[in-house]
Amino acid sequence: MSTTSEHPLIRSIGFSCRSADALATFYRSHLGFQPVQEITIEGDSYAELVGLPGSRLRLLQLQIGAETLELMQVLEAGPGVRAGRTIPTDSRSCDLWFQHICLVVAEMGAAAAPIQAAVSAGSLRPISRAPQTLPAWNQAAAGIQAYKFHDPEGHCLELLQFPPDKGEARWHQGRSMAIGGEANGAGSAVLGIDHSAIAIADTPRSRAFYSDLLGLQLGGDGTNSGSEQDHLDGLSDTRVRITSLRCPQGPGIECLNYQQPAGGRPLPPDQSAADAAHWQIRMEVSDLDAIAERVEAFAGLRLAGPLQLSESQAQQLGFRYGLQIRDPDGHVLQLVSNSR
Numbered sequence: 001m002s003t004t005s006e007h008p009l010i011r012s013i014g015f016s017c018r019s020a021d022a023l024a025t026f027y028r029s030h031l032g033f034q035p036v037q038e039i040t041i042e043g044d045s046y047a048e049l050v051g052l053p054g055s056r057l058r059l060l061q062l063q064i065g066a067e068t069l070e071l072m073q074v075l076e077a078g079p080g081v082r083a084g085r086t087i088p089t090d091s092r093s094c095d096l097w098f099q100h101i102c103l104v105v106a107e108m109g110a111a112a113a114p115i116q117a118a119v120s121a122g123s124l125r126p127i128s129r130a131p132q133t134l135p136a137w138n139q140a141a142a143g144i145q146a147y148k149f150h151d152p153e154g155h156c157l158e159l160l161q162f163p164p165d166k167g168e169a170r171w172h173q174g175r176s177m178a179i180g181g182e183a184n185g186a187g188s189a190v191l192g193i194d195h196s197a198i199a200i201a202d203t204p205r206s207r208a209f210y211s212d213l214l215g216l217q218l219g220g221d222g223t224n225s226g227s228e229q230d231h232l233d234g235l236s237d238t239r240v241r242i243t244s245l246r247c248p249q250g251p252g253i254e255c256l257n258y259q260q261p262a263g264g265r266p267l268p269p270d271q272s273a274a275d276a277a278h279w280q281i282r283m284e285v286s287d288l289d290a291i292a293e294r295v296e297a298f299a300g301l302r303l304a305g306p307l308q309l310s311e312s313q314a315q316q317l318g319f320r321y322g323l324q325i326r327d328p329d330g331h332v333l334q335l336v337s338n339s340r
Helices: 020-031 045-049 108-121 169-179 203-213 227-233 288-299 311-317
Strands: 009-017 034-042 056-064 067-076 099-105 145-150 156-161 190-200 217-225 239-246 252-260 279-284 321-326 332-337
Touching (some): 009 190, 020 034, 020 056, 020 067, 020 108, 034 311, 045 311, 045 321, 056 190, 067 190, 099 108, 108 145, 145 227, 156 190, 169 190, 190 203, 203 217, 203 239, 203 252, 217 252, 288 321, 288 332
Parallel strands (some): 099 156
Antiparallel strands (some): 009 279, 034 056, 056 067, 099 190, 145 156, 217 239, 321 332
C-alpha cells in the first residue's frame, strides 16, 4: 500500500461479529460479496491496536465491487478482556451507535427481493417498511430508492439505487454493465459500497472533525423528512440532516444528524471492539503523527502514539503503522500508513 495523496482514502469498513463464517455465507448468498483474505491474529500488535490486547482474532475480508468489508471475530479473549455483547435489539436509527454501509445496486427490485424473502421468512429483521423512493421536493435526494435492514447479527445495511442525475459516474457505468448482462450470478445487482453512514449529535462539530482534521471534502448537505423518510428509517416524524463527506475516490462517510425524533441514545462509554455494535473505518492517511497532534488538540486529550505492527501482520494487513481513534460521537476510525 502506498499513499499517493495528502487526502485520506477508506481502505475497508468493518465490524465485530460472533460468527464470521455464518455472516460471510449470508453476504455471499444474498448480496454477492466474495471472500478475498482470512487473517488470524495471535494476540500480537494488531490486537493491541484495536484495544483487545492478548486476544486471538480472526479477520475475514470480503469484497464487493472495488470495496472491502472486514468481519472481525474474537476467537479467544486476552487477559482482562471482557466477553463481547450483542447489538441491542431496540436500537434505532437515531441512536448514536448507529452505523451502516450503503450498498449501491443496479436494480432495487432484484437486489431487495432475496432480502425481503428472508424478512418474510423471519430470518432477517427489516428497518424500512419496503423500498422507498425519495420525493421530488427534496432536490438533493429526489428519485433515490433506498431500503434498510439488519444482517443476521443485527448490523445495519442499506441498499440504494441512484437515479441518472445523482451518484458517482462509476455507479452508472456499473449499472449499465449489470443490466447488460456482463455481471452475472447471485448478488450481481449489488455494485459496491458508496459510504458508511453514522449517527451524530452535532453537524458542525462532526464536519470540523472529518474535514479540518482528516481532510475529507464536503459532498453535500441537506435535510430529509416526510413519510418516505419515516418508512425508510423505521421512525416517526423524522427530520434528519444528512452531510456527505468524501475522499478523493472510493467510499465516503455520511453524517446523520437526527433533529427528530429526539432522544437518540449515546454510544456506551465502555463499548469495545469485542462488541457486535463495534464498527471501524480503516482510513489510509499520509502523516499519522500530524493527524494525532490535530486530534489531541481538537479533543483536548493525549493519545498513545501510532503503533507499529509486526512484520508478518504488516504484510498481511497492508500497512505498517496504525492509530485507532474515536470521532466526537464515539465512532471508531483506524488510521493507517506505511510511514509515520
